[in-house]
Amino acid sequence: MWSIGSIGFAAPWLLLGLIALPILWILLRAVPPAPIKRRFPGVALLLGLTDDENQTDRTPWWLLLLRVLAVAAAIIGFAGPVLNPQNAREGTGDLVILLDGSWAGANNWQSRIDRVDTLLVEAALADRRTAVINLNDLPVGDVPFAAPNEWRNRMPNILPQPWQPRDAAAWFAQNDDPFETYWISDGLDWDGRSDLLAELETRGSVTVFQTPRQTIGLRPARFEDGEVIVSATRTPIGNPLETSITAVGLDPAGVERQLVTVPLIFNAGEPVAETVMVLPPELRNRITRFEVTGTRSAGAVSLTDDALKRREVALIAGRDDREGLELLSPLYYLREALEPTADIIDGTLEDILLANPDVIILADVASLAGSEGETVLEWVENGGMLLRFAGPRLAASDQGRNQIDPLLPVRLRSGGRSVGGAMSWGEPKTLAPFSTESPFFGLPIPDDVTVTSQVMAQPDPTLAERVIAQLSDGTPLVTRNLVGEGQIVLVHVTANAEWSTLPLSGLFVQMLERLAVSTRPTNPDETELAGTTWLPNEVMDAYGRLEDGSALPGVAGEVLAGRVPGPDLLPGLYTGADRQIAVNVIDTETVLNVAQWPARIAVEGMQIVRETALKGWLLSAAVMLLLIDVIASLAVGGRLRGPRADVAAALALLLMWAPDAQAQSTDDFALRATSEVVLGHVLTGDTETDEIAEAGLLGLSQTLFRRTSIEPAAPIGVNIETDELAFFPFLYWPITADQPLPSREAYAKLNRYLRTGGMIMFDTRDSDSARFGSGSPEGQKLQAIARALDIPAIERIPPDHVLTRTFYLLQDFPGRYASRDVWVEAAPINAEQIEGMPFRNLNDGVTPVIIGGNDWARAWAVDNNGRRMFPVGRGMSGERQREIALRFGVNVIMHVLTGNYKSDQVHVPDLLDRLGQ
Numbered sequence: 001m002w003s004i005g006s007i008g009f010a011a012p013w014l015l016l017g018l019i020a021l022p023i024l025w026i027l028l029r030a031v032p033p034a035p036i037k038r039r040f041p042g043v044a045l046l047l048g049l050t051d052d053e054n055q056t057d058r059t060p061w062w063l064l065l066l067r068v069l070a071v072a073a074a075i076i077g078f079a080g081p082v083l084n085p086q087n088a089r090e091g092t093g094d095l096v097i098l099l100d101g102s103w104a105g106a107n108n109w110q111s112r113i114d115r116v117d118t119l120l121v122e123a124a125l126a127d128r129r130t131a132v133i134n135l136n137d138l139p140v141g142d143v144p145f146a147a148p149n150e151w152r153n154r155m156p157n158i159l160p161q162p163w164q165p166r167d168a169a170a171w172f173a174q175n176d177d178p179f180e181t182y183w184i185s186d187g188l189d190w191d192g193r194s195d196l197l198a199e200l201e202t203r204g205s206v207t208v209f210q211t212p213r214q215t216i217g218l219r220p221a222r223f224e225d226g227e228v229i230v231s232a233t234r235t236p237i238g239n240p241l242e243t244s245i246t247a248v249g250l251d252p253a254g255v256e257r258q259l260v261t262v263p264l265i266f267n268a269g270e271p272v273a274e275t276v277m278v279l280p281p282e283l284r285n286r287i288t289r290f291e292v293t294g295t296r297s298a299g300a301v302s303l304t305d306d307a308l309k310r311r312e313v314a315l316i317a318g319r320d321d322r323e324g325l326e327l328l329s330p331l332y333y334l335r336e337a338l339e340p341t342a343d344i345i346d347g348t349l350e351d352i353l354l355a356n357p358d359v360i361i362l363a364d365v366a367s368l369a370g371s372e373g374e375t376v377l378e379w380v381e382n383g384g385m386l387l388r389f390a391g392p393r394l395a396a397s398d399q400g401r402n403q404i405d406p407l408l409p410v411r412l413r414s415g416g417r418s419v420g421g422a423m424s425w426g427e428p429k430t431l432a433p434f435s436t437e438s439p440f441f442g443l444p445i446p447d448d449v450t451v452t453s454q455v456m457a458q459p460d461p462t463l464a465e466r467v468i469a470q471l472s473d474g475t476p477l478v479t480r481n482l483v484g485e486g487q488i489v490l491v492h493v494t495a496n497a498e499w500s501t502l503p504l505s506g507l508f509v510q511m512l513e514r515l516a517v518s519t520r521p522t523n524p525d526e527t528e529l530a531g532t533t534w535l536p537n538e539v540m541d542a543y544g545r546l547e548d549g550s551a552l553p554g555v556a557g558e559v560l561a562g563r564v565p566g567p568d569l570l571p572g573l574y575t576g577a578d579r580q581i582a583v584n585v586i587d588t589e590t591v592l593n594v595a596q597w598p599a600r601i602a603v604e605g606m607q608i609v610r611e612t613a614l615k616g617w618l619l620s621a622a623v624m625l626l627l628i629d630v631i632a633s634l635a636v637g638g639r640l641r642g643p644r645a646d647v648a649a650a651l652a653l654l655l656m657w658a659p660d661a662q663a664q665s666t667d668d669f670a671l672r673a674t675s676e677v678v679l680g681h682v683l684t685g686d687t688e689t690d691e692i693a694e695a696g697l698l699g700l701s702q703t704l705f706r707r708t709s710i711e712p713a714a715p716i717g718v719n720i721e722t723d724e725l726a727f728f729p730f731l732y733w734p735i736t737a738d739q740p741l742p743s744r745e746a747y748a749k750l751n752r753y754l755r756t757g758g759m760i761m762f763d764t765r766d767s768d769s770a771r772f773g774s775g776s777p778e779g780q781k782l783q784a785i786a787r788a789l790d791i792p793a794i795e796r797i798p799p800d801h802v803l804t805r806t807f808y809l810l811q812d813f814p815g816r817y818a819s820r821d822v823w824v825e826a827a828p829i830n831a832e833q834i835e836g837m838p839f840r841n842l843n844d845g846v847t848p849v850i851i852g853g854n855d856w857a858r859a860w861a862v863d864n865n866g867r868r869m870f871p872v873g874r875g876m877s878g879e880r881q882r883e884i885a886l887r888f889g890v891n892v893i894m895h896v897l898t899g900n901y902k903s904d905q906v907h908v909p910d911l912l913d914r915l916g917q
Contacts, residue, residue, distance in 0.1 A: 007614070010080025017075040021068055063632055070625035077618030093204070094129045094145055094179040095119075099158065101134035103298040103585050104215050105186035106160045106542040108606075112184050113155055115209060115606050119182055120155075124148040131179075134158050135165035135196075143175050157874040160542035162298035162585055163565040164188070169195040178203050184606075185210040188235065189593040197601070208597055211606040212236055216243065216292050217299040217586040221308055228277040228308070230290055234266055235592040241266040244293040245275055249286035259283060261293065271591065281343045285309045291544065296769045301544035303573055303582035312357040313338055313517060314345040317495075318364040318393045330363035330391065330495050333503035337512055353379055359517050360384065363495040364391025366399055368407070377406050381484030387517060388488070389495035390455040400458075409466050409481035409488050411458035428452050429471040438468040439514045440478075446505050451477065453499040454492040469511075478511075489515060529557030532576060539572035540585075543769055546572070548820060563587060669716075673727035676713040679893070680728035681857075682760075683717045684739045690717055693734050695869055696857025700889040702866065707890060708807065710897065720746045725753040730896045734857060735764045737777035741784060751790040754848040759896050762786075767819035767853035778853070791849055795826040803847075806894040808887040815854030815885050816872050822852040846899055850892065859885035 009015065097116055099105070105112055116132060123130045129145040132155070169192055181200045187210050200206050219231045230245050246261045260283070266273040279287075287308065292300035315338075317330040338344060345357050349372050352360065360376065365388070368376060380386050386407060388394075399405050400412040428450035434440040457463055457476045468489075469478035480489045493499040502508050533556060536549030549572055557576075563583055565571045574581050597603050672678065679701055681693035697715035704710045718731060720742055725731070731753075742750065754760065764778035797803055797813060801824065804810050813822045825847040858870040859882050872882040 008082045008085030010082065012079060014075060014079040018072060021072060024071060025064060025068055063629065066625055066629050066632065070622045070629065073618045073622035073625065077615050077622060081614040081618065083612040083614055091126060091128065091180055094143075094177065095123050095131070095182065096143060096179045096200075096203075097130065097132045097182045097184065098200075099132070099134050099184045100165060100186035100188075100190075101136040101158070101160045102164050102186050102188070102190075103160060103162045103542045103544075104188045105184075106544075107215075107295055107297045107300075108211075108213065109160055109542075111606055113158070115184060117152060117155060120148040120152050132158065134161075135168045136161035136163065138168065138171050143177065143179070153871070156871040157878065161567075162540055162542045162571045163567075164190040165196075166192060166566065168192060169199045172196065172199045172203075180204045181206045183208045185595055187211065187213060187215060187595055189595045193595065197597075206601055208601055208603045209606055210595065210597075210603055212594075214241065215299070215592055216295060216297075217590055217592050218245070218290060218292055218302040219586050219588050219590065220302050220582070220584055221290055221304060222588075223308060223310065226278070228279060228284060228287075229274055230262075230264070230277065230302070231272060231274040232264060232266075232292065233272050233586070233590060233592050235271065236594050237269055237271045240268045243295075246291045246293050247277065247279075247287045247289075248291060249283075249288045251286070256288075259287060264292075281310060281312055285311075289546075296543045298540050298542050298544045298571055298585045301540060302584050302586065303538075303540070303571075305573065305580045305582035311342050311359060311517065312345055312355065313342045313359045313361060314347075314352040314355070314357045315361050316349060316352070316363070316365060318366065318391065330389070332496060333508065334361060334363065334495050337503075337509045338517065341513075342517065349376070356384075358385065359387055361387045361389070361495075361517075363389045364393050366393045366397035373407055377483070380407075380486035380488060383485040385486055385516070386488045387515065388490045390490070390492050390499070391494045395455050406483075407488060409479040409490050410463055410476070411460065413456040413458050429473055429475075431477065432470050432472045432474070434469060440469055440511055443507060443510050443514070446507055449500070449502050449505050449507055451493055451500040451502070453494075457492070526558055526561040529561045532557035534560050534574040534576050534581065536570065537573045537575045537580065539570040545767075545769075545819070549573075669723060670727065672713070673716055673724075677710055677897075678713050678728060679715045680718040680725075680731045681715060682731055682733040683719050684734060684736045686736050686739065689734050689736055692861055692869075693717075693732055693857045695861035695863065697732060697860070699860040699862035699868075700886070700893070702862065703860070703886050704890060704893055708894065710893065712893075720750060725749055725758065726756070729758065730893060731758065731760045732857065733760050733762050735762060735778045735782045735785070737781055739781065742788075747788045754790055757846060759846055759848055759850065759892075761850040761856070761892065762852070763815070763856055764853040765855040765858075767815075767817035767821065767855070782851070793826040794823040794849065794851065796820070797822050797824050798827065803888075803891050803895055806891040806898070808891055810884065810887060810891060812884055813852070813854065813888045814859070814881050815852075815856035815888075816858040816870060817854045818873075818881055819852070819854055822850065822854070824850055846896055854885075856885060856889065860889055 097119055099112060099116070120130060120132075124147070128148070130148045130151055131143045131145045132151045133139065133143070137158075181204065183200075183206060185208055197206065214234060214236070216232055216234045219233065221228050221230045223229075228247075232245070234241065242263060242265050244261050245264050247259045248256060249259045251257045251259075260277060260279065262275050262277055264273050264275045277284075285308075287304055289304060290302045315331050315334055335344065342359075345352055345355055347355075349360075349368065353375055356379075360379075367373070376384075376386065388408070394412075398414075400408040400410070401414055404411045430447070430450055431445045433445065434443060451471060454471075454475070454477070457467075457479060463476070463479075466479045466481055467476045468480050470476050476492060478489065478491050480487055493502060495503060497503050533554040535554050536552045538546045539549040539552065540546055549570070552570070555569055555574060559569050560574060560581060560583070562569070565583060565585055569583060571583050571585050574583065673680070679697045681690070681697055683690050684693075694715055694717060701712035701715060704712055716728075718725065718728065750760075762782055764776065764782050766776045766778045769776060799811060803813075803824065812818065812820065859872050861869040863869055868882070872878045872885070873880075
């Protein structure tokens with residue numbers, strides 16, 4: 001292929017025809033020939049007369065130019081011009097294409113897949129066997145060589161993983177076959193990369209494709225001096241960079257929101273940047289994760305656990321007459337133990353209750369004045385924790401003597417007990433091992449912890465079940481009583497060292513942690529976690545998306561202690577008996593380094609410049625110019641009248657023809673939409689999106705025809721500005737980032753449609769990169785569209801919603817993606833399950849909206865021959881996901897057409913039988 005700049009020619013020898021253009025110009029100028037001038041005396045009689053019809057004696061220059069351009073366009077078109085011609089790579093034999101497949105490449109994963117696709121096309125032209133291998137998902141057995149086109153069909157199933165590769169060199173060492181390697185690098189250095197390179201070079205040449213894109217890793221947040229400090233690391237290190245960090249958490253209604261956003265600035269040449277968030281405790285405790293704004297990567301997300309959540313603790317002590325003796329203060333040791341891990345609240349009890357703390361600690365407070373006791377009891381019943389410490393005043397009072405005090409967990413004996421003192425006969429008592437039912441179970445008891453005095457509990461039948469710690473002689477040391485949603489705990493010794501050495505030991509701090517008065521240490525070691533099992537609550541994929549992990553197996557504490565993400569320890573939030581631990585891709589010491597390659601390794605960029613054939617455009621231009629020449633020639637020759645004018649008009653209409661001329665009349669549209677059941681999709685203005693939506697509804701319509709009594713006609717695209725919406729029971733609305741907002745009249749039609757029983761399924765098609773309420777372009781566009789719509793309060797589809805059983809029994813609602821963030825109209829506040837029925841009566845009609853981002857249309861889509869158009873998932877599990885997506889579509893349409901009849905009592909026996917109950 002011969003090239004001029006960025007344009008190549010498949011048949012360049014045809015360009016020699018351009019040499020003939022000057023000759024063609026001369027020939028056209030000579031035809032028609034110039035007339036011969038002859039003198040004729042009789043012409044004098046015609047002087048002064050006007051000739052209405054003039055005809056030139058030569059072809060006008062602009063018409064000549066038009067013809068020459070038409071011929072030139074035809075010659076150049078037949079020469080096969082190509083914009084940005086690509087030369088196939090030289091190479092023979094087998095080819096292996098490697099992808100790092102880590103979280104570092106997730107942010108621009110599609111560009112890597114596109115690069116692999118171009119390499120596969122080149123390999124197909126060279127007839128080379130190819131294997132595409134994700135280093136984070138190594139295949140079993142030998143290198144899986146196959147035809148390049150077969151691998152092109154598998155590419156949608158190759159996904160990044162939220163960890164760095166490992167043991168890749170050992171896997172390739174098992175195979176001795178020679179091959180050439182193309183390595184698509186994520187740009188980061190990782191352990192074992194050099195060993196893998198050395199192993200690959202023994203098989204053949206290695207070419208690396210790597211881009212110097214900025215990679216940012218977000219380290220776990222830490223709490224210091226009342227501030228939340230978030231740091232991030234980056235690579236490559238270079239120019240100043242400004243981004244932002246967003247704290248995400250739940251609002252009081254339990255809906256995930258962006259709580260606060262702060263800027264993060266990397267100075268020139270600095271690999272690490274920090275930013276500070278000063279937040280009130282209530283807001284800080286709601287944070288579930290931090291994100292680098294606009295970055296789709298697990299490394300740009302930092303999950304929070306109990307280490308960041310500091311409980312609000314109020315300290316109140318009885319009157320202390322020993323001023324200046326700080327070590328004897330009832331609150332001294334409590335402050336020392338709690339200040340590093342909790343927010344201390346001081347003030348009067350009335351002011352403290354207004355602040356609604358998590359814990360109130362009363363140190364040697366015998367009784368509360370007036371109505372304070374009733375107020376505190378109400379606070380406990382609503383979920384508060386009252387922790388009381390004994391002391392001389394409580395021992396000398398009559399509280400809880402004759403009858404149990406509501407603010408004490410047990411009845412108390414009069415006076416107290418003294419052991420090991422000068423006036424006693426016994427020795428100081430030690431603590432007995434904690435029972436398995438105690439929250440302190442497993443804590444080691446130091447030998448130097450002794451008790452010399454205590455208040456005694458009055459024996460009764462319920463005492464044993466309220467004791468959570470006791471002395472070696474069996475007398476209660478800590479008792480607890482559950483009251484409503486809260487609890488009351490009494491430590492039968494003082495909070496200072498007057499009655500025991502407990503406040504002087506580390507056991508005191510650990511007991512406060514187990515009672516959830518303070519938070520636990522941030523980095524438990526292997527010894528502390530040994531023998532425990534942790535259940536994944538949420539797990540994170542390479543894109544930084546959180547998914548439900550409740551169905552995954554537990555993780556051993558020894559594995560969790562390492563905090564090294566991998567196939568056996570997914571990044572996410574893990575729950576134990578009394579705490580949560582976050583496993584992040586980036587830890588506090590992580591430093592990102594750019595992958596450096598030896599000089600012998602060829603390194604190319606990730607840029608893809610695709611070929612564009614220009615032949616069709618140029619030949620079309622030549623035909624267009626010739627059509628214009630026909631009309632111009634008729635005009636110049638004075639023949640553009642009569643039938644010829646009609647022909648010219650027809651040619652002009654042909655030139656102005658556009659596909660939009662196929663507009664249907666209003667009557668035809670109404671007949672098509674109402675004569676049969678028709679599913680509609682909202683036209684977005686994006687041709688590809690609209691075609692996919694139509695193909696998706698066509699696939700769903702065919703499924704309904706085969707499996708149900710519904711026989712839909714072909715789907716129809718709906719223009720919400722001009723078309724009537726009432727004809728359609730269901731509208732599928734794919735959201736694109738650049739579609740215009742509806743007009744005022746369109747909003748009025750949409751609201752009327754929603755209020756009169758219509759349903760709209762909004763699909764942002766972004767569940768592979770964002771969650772509901774996130775800042776994706778499609779999500780932001782949906783928020784903008786929905787502001788003026790009359791949409792009721794929404795909630796995630798509950799397990800007993802009618803959509804879960806309208807036709808099929810379902811609990812998942814996937815499309816091409818399998819996110820569970822699918823939202824419908826919220827249930828009424830008073831919706832309760834009726835006795836004898838397995839489901840609540842959630843509403844009395846059809847939910848007007850379904851909102852999600854699972855790209856249902858691509859999962860449903862078929863072509864005109866009924867073949868699936870887009871891959872879903874991987875292998876058989878992917879086909880199972882497509883089947884569930886189709887079943888969800890069937891349930892949606894059945895719900896639209898039949899309402900909530902599945903909630904009727906008559907269907908309960910059949911439903912119970914299907915559920916196996």
